[in-house]
Amino acid sequence: MKFAAKKLASLALTMLIVTAMTFLAFSLISGDPASTMLGTNAAPEQVEALRDELGLNKPVHQRYFEWIKGFFTGDLGNSYKYRNQSVTSLIAPRLGVTLELSALSFVLIILISLPLGVIAAGAKSRFYSVFRSALNRLCMAVPSFFIGLLVTWIFGITLKWFSHGAFVPWSVSPAASLLYLFYPAVCIAVPRIAMTVNMLSSTVEAELKKDYARTVRSRGAGSSRLLFVHILKNSLTPIVTFLGQTAAEIIAASVVIEQVFVVPGLGRFLVSSISYRDYPVVEAIVVLLALWVVLASTAADLINFGVDPRLRRGAKG
Amino acid sequence: MKRKAFAMLLSFLVLAAMLASCAGPKGGADEIVFGIAQDLDDDLDPHKMISAGTKEIMFNVFEGLLKPTTEGELVPAVCESYSVSEDRLSYTFILREGVKFHNGAEVKSDDVVYSILRCRDEGLVPAFAIISGVEKKDDKTVVIALSEPSVEFATYLTAAIIPADYEMQSTQPVGTGPFKFVSRVAQDNIVLERFDDYWGEKAGVAKVTLKIIENADSLVLSLQSGSVDIASHLTAQQVAQLGDGFRAETDTMKLVQALYLNNAVKPFDDIRVRRALSYAIDKHEIIDVVFGGYGSPIGSSMYPAFAKYYVPELTDYYMHDVEKAKSLLSEAGYPNGFSMTITVPSNYQPHIDTATVIVNQLKAVGVTAEIKLVEWASWLEDVYGNRDFESTVVGFDAAQMTARALLERFTSTHKRNFINYSSETYDALFAKAMITYDDAEQTEIYKQMERELTENAANVYIQDLADLVALRKGLTGVRFYPIDVIDLSGLHFES
């Protein structure tokens, strides 16, 4: 319990730093929300009036404290760019889309890399191991937007398996929604599958060299199932930690991929909100993304703490 | 064990791919999806909307007393006819019978009075400040009185007529146009439907979904893959990507694209240097290399679509001439050239490509130019707001259908004179134009101002960019206007 409380406290501290960093970023970045909204044909007086209306003439720290106060009363303010819409109403549907995309990517990563990693570790053929490490490296080496382009070219335009840009929200049809997001999810998953397989196979290989594995193996092929279970159990801690990290990275990868596949998610919204200097929206998205990252690693820690008795003993000291 | 896992994995992938292959439902023949790069993000209230991207789409939802035609003339829309008094101080409008708002109510004089006064009183249309009174004569007659005559007044009468005391314009706009607003999902889509009670020619399709795709390359992919039927503001290169299945129609962007020079900083404070650059830069090569030959070369702050004010002979005032450029540079004290920075907003590829060719052309006269890419927001603050730049490649558009919208910005005291152009002759000409009430005479003065800009080489003028519209084969009915609007009402599928 003490462990969980400590985790929670450091989580809160991290989030506080993140929100402060965001406000600091606003005051450092050049570009002004009012003049960006009004464009080149507006008179300076109009810009100034809009700055006043948006409260941009108040000092940064005052705006920060007001924002914190609003945050705890559940009021994130209105978007600058979408004049009469609250940040919450704009972000809620996008959060859903990004969660859907991320969950799909994560499921793909686990479904594909867990068996592949274990197989890879057990493989004896030299050719296979060379091929695997080359393929692995290749998957990691291609920029994600380019994978997106290739996937669109092959599956969207040549094979016509999906229609690029025709995203369907979950609320309209969950099946159609998942089918569209399958392709961007693959693009997010590919390099991470490569990394996970790499990580898994080296962990499992190390485990195979241990005494207990040799004993089990000496009993013959029939016990391979037993081996699988044993090894997975023993290498669980690093795997969970790694997957926690991967879950955190997925959300960052979605920023680019959502752009390529025209998915109305948080990442794409973040990019356009930054370019319009729509600060209330940026602040809210940054908080959500940061929370995701922090929660993913905290969750990994907590799971490890729960399943690994060694860690629990260590934490008491 | 190994094989089993592999087989499972394989069948999973095949299954997923098979499932995915039946995706992609598309609308019927009476619906189209129009891809646009800019979100309709601001206020949807026609008097309060700011961004050009919103205005060009909402053109289909709203109409004023008058509306522009494809030829650039103003014709009656909500009104049937109007007359102007001898002294030009009183405009009388007879409203058209049977014009209805999208909410079903008929347009009455009260709505017109409300709309005009709202624009004036809330400062939404600054030009309406000269209106001294708006009077309802009867249900179908309205008289607008002015405190002083104005040549341009009629151009502002395109301001939308909206129902009196309707409070929801910002989110659920109601107008009289051929399309009615249905819904908007921020950064995803806007849906418009045909207004069946429209007084004029009914729209060709029942439903238009405007799909927002900010990334130009993604927009091309969506067109190719079939989820988008039509898109405008494309470049020749993007259209070339599309291949068969599409055809393109060509218009211009109605932009003055130029290498804008900060006239206040060295070495651009020297007219000889500015002229040298004008000789060094070959706009025809830019149009050929970057834009596949599409684009209208220009020589001053006016584009050909504004036929009334356009002065064709200024286009090649500075014919490409490397030797002349070099000798002018020597004369100015830069026999070995100099170094300069071209600041370019990173969000618009055609400007970046144009700057790339300029860098190359300047090399030939010994000038070393470097491109500095900045975000649009930074450009607005640093270059446009603080005038902290040497040169920049951008395009300016006209907010209204008057030459003033393009030319006033270079008067020396204008707050948006970001190039710090300063010419007493120019200022005097503009002051004269403002008190000239004869249209032909005023036009002549504006043309004189354009000549001034060219002769003083205020900027290196390049072109009005080509604006290509790509349509899926079978779709037709695009209409082009001299101002920046997208008219959806003519679009239809050939049977």
Next chain:
Amino acid sequence: MKRNKTLIAGTILFSVLLAAIVVSWLWTPYDPEAFAGSSLEPPSASHIFGTDNFGRDIFSRVMKGAGTTLTVGLMTVSVGAVVGVSAGALTAYYGGALDELLMRLNDAITAFPSILLALVIISVLGPEKTSNLVISLGIAFIPSFARVSRTAFSREKTQNYVISARLMGAGDVRILAVHILPNTLQVLLPAVTIGFNNAVLAEASMSYLGIGVSPVDPSLGFMLKASQSYLFTAPWYAVFTGLAIVLMVFSVGLIGDGIKKSGRSE
């Protein structure tokens, strides 16, 4: 000890690339900025990788661009490694409140979107210099190095050799840099190669997003972004640029794998 084929393969591939970069400082077939041919020429004897939309020789540009990308990638990862390892070493060695604070700051940087981070740095320092781009990208790489080195250093600091070095009167800095650091390289070097991988990809992504965070000289990432507009009309542009990126990241990755393997067999 058997020969480390992965390391050899990686080194050979990387040498090819490095040779091309070194040659490009002295000579390229064409001036990479000159409009040497007509627009979008397919590969031929005179332009072996074809030409881009301006008619520039893609082969010459790939040679030059590879240099920019390699520099940006290496410098970025160096910023991350130097700052990250120092921070990790200090917090591991001294612990306490400093540890807690630096690690929370570390978490915050991890959780902060890297585009916003890069944009802030570029806004403050200005986009004119490649070094500013390196700093703006590099900051995002600090946390991972800090975390890895913190674990490694805290494991090492209780080892006997450290205790004996301290007894012999070695200073803290000396112990960290001379005694502990070499023993953590086994863990740090693979992190460097993964970091390089991600740095090159990050630069490409920033170029793709087009927010003004890209090098002054053309890099492979910037070229790849530009090439996507011609994916269908001139696929060679994207293919050769993409291959160059893959070759670079791939060879460095192999070297990393090789180092890891050689460490394991020792």
